[in-house]
Amino acid sequence: MAPQNTRRDFLAGRALLRLVDTSATPSEIAPPQAGPTIRLETRAMACPWAVVLNPGPPALIMHASDVLDRVHPLEDLLSIYREQTPVAQLRHLPAGEWRKLPDEVFQLLLRCRDLSLATDGAFDPAAGPVIRAWREARQQGRIPSLEEIAMALQNCGYSRFIQFDEEQRAVRSSITGVEVDLGSIGKGYALDRVAEGLIEAEIASFLAHGGFSTMVARGSHHGHPGWPVGLRNPLFPDRNFATVMLRDRALSTSGSNVQFFRYQGKRYGHILDPRTGWPVDGMLSVTVTAPTAELADALSTAFYVMGIDASQRYCQDHPEIGAILIPRLMQGRELTPSICNLADEDLFWTDQVAD
Numbered sequence: 001m002a003p004q005n006t007r008r009d010f011l012a013g014r015a016l017l018r019l020v021d022t023s024a025t026p027s028e029i030a031p032p033q034a035g036p037t038i039r040l041e042t043r044a045m046a047c048p049w050a051v052v053l054n055p056g057p058p059a060l061i062m063h064a065s066d067v068l069d070r071v072h073p074l075e076d077l078l079s080i081y082r083e084q085t086p087v088a089q090l091r092h093l094p095a096g097e098w099r100k101l102p103d104e105v106f107q108l109l110l111r112c113r114d115l116s117l118a119t120d121g122a123f124d125p126a127a128g129p130v131i132r133a134w135r136e137a138r139q140q141g142r143i144p145s146l147e148e149i150a151m152a153l154q155n156c157g158y159s160r161f162i163q164f165d166e167e168q169r170a171v172r173s174s175i176t177g178v179e180v181d182l183g184s185i186g187k188g189y190a191l192d193r194v195a196e197g198l199i200e201a202e203i204a205s206f207l208a209h210g211g212f213s214t215m216v217a218r219g220s221h222h223g224h225p226g227w228p229v230g231l232r233n234p235l236f237p238d239r240n241f242a243t244v245m246l247r248d249r250a251l252s253t254s255g256s257n258v259q260f261f262r263y264q265g266k267r268y269g270h271i272l273d274p275r276t277g278w279p280v281d282g283m284l285s286v287t288v289t290a291p292t293a294e295l296a297d298a299l300s301t302a303f304y305v306m307g308i309d310a311s312q313r314y315c316q317d318h319p320e321i322g323a324i325l326i327p328r329l330m331q332g333r334e335l336t337p338s339i340c341n342l343a344d345e346d347l348f349w350t351d352q353v354a355d
Helices: 058-068 071-078 086-092 103-118 128-139 146-153 186-200 293-317
Strands: 038-044 047-053 162-165 170-173 206-210 214-218 227-232 240-246 250-255 260-263 266-269 283-290 322-327 338-340 347-349
Touching: 038 058, 038 071, 047 058, 047 186, 058 186, 071 086, 071 103, 071 186, 103 162, 103 170, 103 293, 128 146, 186 206, 186 214, 186 250, 186 293, 214 227, 214 293, 240 250, 240 283, 250 293, 283 293, 293 322, 293 338
Parallel strands: none
Antiparallel strands: 038 047, 047 206, 162 170, 206 214, 214 250, 227 240, 240 347, 250 283, 260 266, 283 322, 322 338
């Protein structure tokens, strides 16, 4: 389980990475010995998935492999890119018509509503029109016009258009053609189902990830009280700036250091503020820890949109949520992270950051 230095590994959850004694000088810091692991892999939701285990009997490994395969039927349930899924079918729903949904899909959409309201719309699974406007403009080598963005925003807004009948487990939209895209929460939801399956199989210690950016850990590894997860420096992706000791929690990171484009000398990231229709410009990266991968996945994107102050207020009101918020640099190349609800013993700096 050696550390990987590829741009794709923004979060190197597969490896035991350097833990830092903050009282030591860099020359005194030595990485811990990485223990042996077994890694199971598959591909779903357009990204790699993996379960990393401590060595164990073959039967345990087979159980874990079967559990990991659960992500494939979940993709068939949640993907907007597969026409037959209940979520994709919502875009064909006429305005005002109720549609019953499978219970787990309905409950997930209901939680999406609550998260959208709690984040003042920074988390919005119904921002498809504005995302499409930017994608099409980028393909044409331009940015969308103010008029195009304004028109797209008229059809965005999860809590504006989606209504719920909890008794019937049904939804309806006040507009025809509403697009619900669970891309900013679906991987986390699926990871929670994988974690549940591993626990049911009596696998006490594991780390599972979907696309490297979202992961969930249980138990311990190689004598550590959890699973050390290295966080890539958003300015220099070939090195880490910190390590989080993930103890029976989930973690997710959002950032635009890899996915962006330039137009007329200006850099535009891929994460859009669904309330304004414009790319977010104030953050470098956001890492969130939470009791569930679903929450971590959704809130990492929401916090990136919300910015430092609003994200800090959210964490103050929700002590179970931890965050590392890194704003865009005003000058120099020294990161200035803001830390919320993370214990000192679970966070280790491995790169230069400002106090």
